[in-house]
Amino acid sequence: MQFFIGIVPSDEYKMKIIDFQHKWKNNRLPDVVEPHITLKAQGGLTSDEKWLQKVKEVCYNFHPFEITLDKPKFFGNEILYLSATSGELYKLHNSIVRVISPSSDLIKKYFELKDYVPHMTLGKTNHGLSQKELRNMKRTAVTELSPFRTFEVRFVRVYQEIEPNKYIKYLDIPLN
Secondary structure (H helix, E strand, C coil), X not given: CCEEEEECCCHHHHHHHHHHHCCCCCCCHHHHCCCCEEEECCCCCCXXXXXXXXXXXXXXXXXXXXXXXXXXXXXXXXXXXXXXXCHHHHHHHHHHHHHHCCCHHHHHHCCCHHHCCCEEEEEEHHHCCCHHHHHHHHHHHHXXXXXXXXXXXXXXXXXXXXXXXXXXXXXXXXXX
């Protein structure tokens, strides 16, 4: 059983992203997980859930903040995403990673701490899309998803894998 922690946009913008993703019939990403910004990847989030209380304590001592989504970018040629900016997001990410204390190999594997790039994935080649479809998706995203939104983060969402490549909401943890 795997977990990760994310931040979801407003329901309205989340539905706009999902509708956008469904315009590419081969895009299986909406079947995997709802649109989100990964705050803490799977590394160290073990099935014993001992980490959960630590995450709650960090969140209960962290104030709500804003995140701004911005223009689409690529990781290599395989992943298209909306960039996300917020100084507070980095602080929350770092705090959670430090209390979970995953191994340095896991931190490296999941691009955490100094390698953390906040983003909201729109499509991936390993979820059905070709590189050409991703390039077309990028061009379309610039017009259809703008103006890119700023939204307030009032909680973080813990996701649980219920079957391979299928994550659902497990728990929302409010920020103080």
